[in-house]
């Protein structure tokens with residue numbers, strides 16, 4: 139099929155521009171948006187590959203092109219050797235996609251939604267029921283299996299949608315923020331289920347997230363997106379190595395920063411400021427000096443809290459020149 143065994147997804151120079159919206163009564167005109175701007179990526183078999191970036195970076199647009207749902211203006215998408223720009227209808231056989239919305243299944247019970255999806259993916263009735271029972275059990279959904287999705291809480295509904303994505307084993311899972319709204323127990327169940335499929339079947343996963351903590355713990359490689367472009371792509375460890383030994387100092391001021399203290403004003407010049415929170419990336423020595431400054435005298439009186447931490451993907455993101463609003467930290 140022309141694709142080396144290792145590559146499950148290949149995109150080359152994908153471009154998608156949304157046209158400008160005309161002004162209507164009450165709504166202003168919107169400019170043209172280049173949502174993906176030349177994205178070239180390869181995802182290998184068995185990888186959990188993340189797309190990380192703030193709101194509007196182009197992550198959902200990219201995965202909708204990967205899944206054959208949105209035609210790119212130009213560029214190529216190959217999944218397991220199939221050209222999905224020419225043959226988008228083949229996507230359904232190759233991959234399971236969990237989008238951000240679930241409305242199509244909302245009227246069905248959890249149980250029927252999973253079973254129906256498994257049938258649509260080609261399983262015989264008995265096999266579909268078996269797959270349904272296994273995944274409901276795995277995700278601890280049995281207690282709510284008889285309830286329609288529309289009556290569930292946001293987190294429960296999301297978990298039920300993950301169950302449908304997992305039914306009928308596809309070699310590629312494309313999950314757009316699968317754990318949104320879930321409690322920690324449900325999140326753990328999802329990551330364990332994803333991991334099991336990778337271990338048992340070599341399943342490949344493309345995962346959209348703007349949660350940097352999640353990204354660090356579950357992903358093998360991450361493409362960092364900003365304004366439609368991939369600005370870095372590596373393992374979480376590799377990305378963090380980009381910023382060397384620097385540490386991150388976060389300061390939270392009670393009311394306002396005491397910039398009349400010259401040392402504080404100097405720190406402020408290098409800080410990323412978000413309201414009362416300052417974030418600084420410093421060498422370990424500079425961080426020690428900064429902590430000494432803010433824990434003494436008038437600065438300490440104005441300080442609400444501070445944390446000193448080893449770098450996270452968020453720091454990488456900042457160092458690459460990304461915007462951090464919209465990146466979720468917890």
Ligand SMILES: Nc1ncnc2c1ncn2[C@@H]1O[C@H](COP(=O)(O)OP(=O)(O)OP(=O)(O)O)[C@@H](O)[C@H]1O
Nearest residue numbers: 156171173191192193194195196197198199200348
């Ligand atoms: N149907 C559309 N028509 C016009 N513009 C769109 C459309 N869909 C998305 N956009 C714009 O394209 C850009 C990329 O959007 P996209 O949804 O791909 O980003 P995202 O990274 O998935 O964001 P989020 O984290 O908020 O889901 C944004 O500027 C968005 O406003």
